[in-house]
Amino acid sequence: xxxLGVNIDHVTTLRQARYRTMPDSPxxxxxxxxxxxxxxxxGAHSITIHLRADRRHIQDADVYLLRNSIGTKLNLEMGxxxxxxxxxxxxKPHFVCMVPESREEVTTEGGLDVRGHFDxxxxxxxxxxxxxxxxxxxxxxxxxxxxASAEVGASMIELHTGTxxxxxxxxxxxxxxxLKAAAELGHSLGLQINAxxxxxxxxxxxxLGIPHLAELNIGHxxxxxxxxxxxxxAVQEMLAAMTGYPSA
Ligand code: PXP
Numbered sequence: 001x002x003x004l005g006v007n008i009d010h011v012t013t014l015r016q017a018r019y020r021t022m023p024d025s026p027x028x029x030x031x032x033x034x035x036x037x038x039x040x041x042x043g044a045h046s047i048t049i050h051l052r053a054d055r056r057h058i059q060d061a062d063v064y065l066l067r068n069s070i071g072t073k074l075n076l077e078m079g080x081x082x083x084x085x086x087x088x089x090x091x092k093p094h095f096v097c098m099v100p101e102s103r104e105e106v107t108t109e110g111g112l113d114v115r116g117h118f119d120x121x122x123x124x125x126x127x128x129x130x131x132x133x134x135x136x137x138x139x140x141x142x143x144x145x146x147x148a149s150a151e152v153g154a155s156m157i158e159l160h161t162g163t164x165x166x167x168x169x170x171x172x173x174x175x176x177x178x179l180k181a182a183a184e185l186g187h188s189l190g191l192q193i194n195a196x197x198x199x200x201x202x203x204x205x206x207x208l209g210i211p212h213l214a215e216l217n218i219g220h221x222x223x224x225x226x227x228x229x230x231x232x233x234a235v236q237e238m239l240a241a242m243t244g245y246p247s248a
Pocket of ligand 1 (some may be wrong): 007009048077097099136158195196197198199217218219220221
């Protein structure tokens with residue numbers, strides 16, 4: 001079965017746009033917790049959040065509140081820094097997805113270079129997995145990055161679908177072939193295969209030919225659709241688009 005992790009970062013982007021300087025205001029909205037509970041009521045299998053070093057959307061208080069209040073699983077995306085690792089070790093999310101992070105980017109732009117940061121990532125992955133958190137590596141569909149993710153001790157990879165989403169025709173078909181090869185290799189190495197970034201109900205049909213997918217993490221499109229049809233309906237719409245996926 002293909003699971004859906006709903007990324008609610010952009011719900012808090014909206015809150016921070018108005019209330020960044022008044023975090024404790026009783027007026028602060030929209031609520032991250034209410035968004036997570038709506039997503040769960042619609043059938044989401046997990047809630048994904050990215051605690052960035054610059055705290056541009058999700059705040060520390062959101063992480064603790066969601067960990068203690070949601071009924072499904074919490075997936076925390078994080079860059080490999082001591083500060084965020086300390087929070088992750090204390091919060092013990094069900095999953096962590098290691099992502100690259102630079103302050104200039106608008107959103108996560110490329111996959112993590114696991115091979116290039118192997119030693120530092122190995123220490124972090126070891127600490128998190130020993131603490132009961134399953135760790136994923138957010139990587140481009142590059143076969144050596146898949147191998148490095150297995151070697152570094154991760155349980156899962158999340159294949160970056162940004163290039164897939166932003167290309168069309170023959171270029172998209174070529175990216176689908178890369179994603180398929182990465183998924184096959186990862187599966188053969190015992191990794192759970194997830195995917196995310198830029199996925200929409202429009203491009204999902206092209207993605208569903210990729211084998212071994214266990215979970216998709218989707219945020220921007222769902223939150224965008226929610227402006228017009230509500231969050232619950234937007235999550236349901238995405239789940240409906242995922243139902244064609246062949247079960248493993
Ligand atoms: N997965 C990861 C690792 C991400 O960094 C993001 C973007 O925050 C997503 C999934 C969701 O991407 P989108 O918001 O484009 O659906």
